[in-house]
Amino acid sequence: MSTRKLISFCIPVFNESGNVERLIARLQDVSESLSERYDFEFLFTDNCSEDDTVDKLKAAARTEPRIRIIRLSRNFGFQRSILTNYLNARGDALIQLDADLQDPPELAGDFLALWERGYKVVYGIRRKRLESGLMTRFRKAGYALIRQLSDEPIPLDAGDFRLIDRVIVEALQEYNDYAPYLRGAIATLGYPQTGIEYDRARREAGNSNFGITAMIRLGMDGLFSTSMVPLRLATWVGIAALAVSVLAIPVYAIARYTDPTFPTGLASVYVLILLSMGVNALLLGVFGEYIGRIFRNTRGGPITIIQERFEAAPVQAGPVKADPVKADPMDAATLEPGQPPRATLSPGEG
Template sequence: MTNDARKLLSIVVPVYNEQGNITPLYDEVARIMRRVEDRYDWELVFTDNCSKDATFSELVALAERDARVRVFRFSRNFGFQRSILTGYLKARGDAAVQIDCDLQDPPELILTFIQEWEAGSKVVYGVRKSRKEGFFITLLRQVFYRLIDFLSEDHLPHDAGDFRLVDRRVLDVLRQIDDSKPYLRGTLATLGFPQKGIAYDRAARERGESKFRMRDLFALAFDGILSHSTVPLRVATYTGLVVSVITFLAIVYYALARIFWGRDWPPGFATTTALILLSLSLNALFLGVIGEYVGRIYHQVRKRPLTIIEHTVDRAPPRHSDVNGLGAGERPGQAEPSTVL
């Protein structure tokens, strides 16, 4: 049973095929939270992205053993960012901490997050000063964080992932944002409120394999840039303008040279071909940029659900201070039918 006199901390954990990491993560979180149990109750909110292994079975068994574990399984894989956002929306705590299941982010840092939160910060995020990854992928990540900050109208922290603590007030603001392709690292940074970064060394994964392929990382990068910047559209506009001006000046020059200086230009097959190919390339490039934005508009206006929850295991007792409470018709421990967020 939770004590309503104490604050509740929600630990949000998105999972996909992490059967070997469920119990180690639970044990680590329980060990850490025992050190502040005089001030805080806690819950673990798992969002399962329709895992194909025994992850959901492990989560159900864990939830049956500990009512503080709440499990929401999706009808399909909706993506990492949507999984995190659903966890935030389901969190009942005075604050929520998102942490990956693979334990590459140190759970010990949660205590530091809590200290900074108690000192007044509304968002406390981890800054990865080192990673146990290859040189090339690490360099790509560093370039991306600085590129998106440069392109964005708002300042976005460098080398900051999703490992963070978010205050209830910020979570409530996040609930009001309707974004079909959320990029939470950037969205939270743009909401304002006192925010603080804590540097740490990210460990290597000990069990299982990363579910992020290179194309997933690039997709996340594009989502981040398109969500926080219209610079690519401006680049397309300005480049098109510059090319148009150069083309016009070239036409004027060739016309004047032919009329006044009697120049007899040789057949410019190579030049003409190069210009045609350049024009086609620019058109294709900038139509692609515009298409990316149009595609996001298309997904947004369709108003599809953020996620669809197929199964829920939630035995957590209600709290008088619950902000979200249980959904209509739900009872603690009841298996929820398919619901949408």
């Protein structure tokens, strides 16, 4: 039995047919270069891809037994797909990267060297990105805003390309958020953490599935998941509005008393009413974001549902833990010892 530590490469995928074969080849090269010290598994979580991504992964798994595939029943979103991947990984340490090869798998050796020195989280810091200057500035502004408003420090210019230790995974098993922001959640756990700068490459093939709308939604999740500042801001806005109103009453009375020609038109009243309505609507929206998250988290139910597993080693079908990641009755525990990888279905927990 091998005494080498097991490292899990964790890769969420959605419509990445043009990239998965090149990605697997590079993962194999990296794992070969580190094979004297570590064993590896390649765990893919498919967010119900609409192309032949899963077919290509299954074809590769027939000759590469380290590949494990988890297919979700629908697209649950990028962050929940990552969390599902973490909770199903078996490694002593997990390295997460995107399937588009913008994050270099070859940096795994540097990540592992820092992990061996005692760091429980090692994240990639994006020094340069091959994208438009406007998009880069937009991202940096978003990272800076979330960091500034967060209750805990969140690394700047760091995405989801990271290594995490098994202790982080165990802590995340207690994480029950239906709009998770894992960058913030991991940052708030403590433990020794450090970063490595790298230049992010251009996407190898296909188009990004993470557009500006998804980016804004992720930013809102990051803000409302890690910070109470918006709620405190609502309080301070209310206090400021009340103070201005109290001060305006004597000012207006004195102005009317000392100058009978002081304007009495309705225009100023309308402006103040509209301004008050706008501020109230904004603050109600902030409250609604927090209340909506409370509702989703207290309502319960699975964070994701696993439709199918395809892997060489036998696994137990069913939930990974009580609520967050649930397998449906078609969840597959696969393969008898000695057989080539294939997906065969067996009853799971209903």
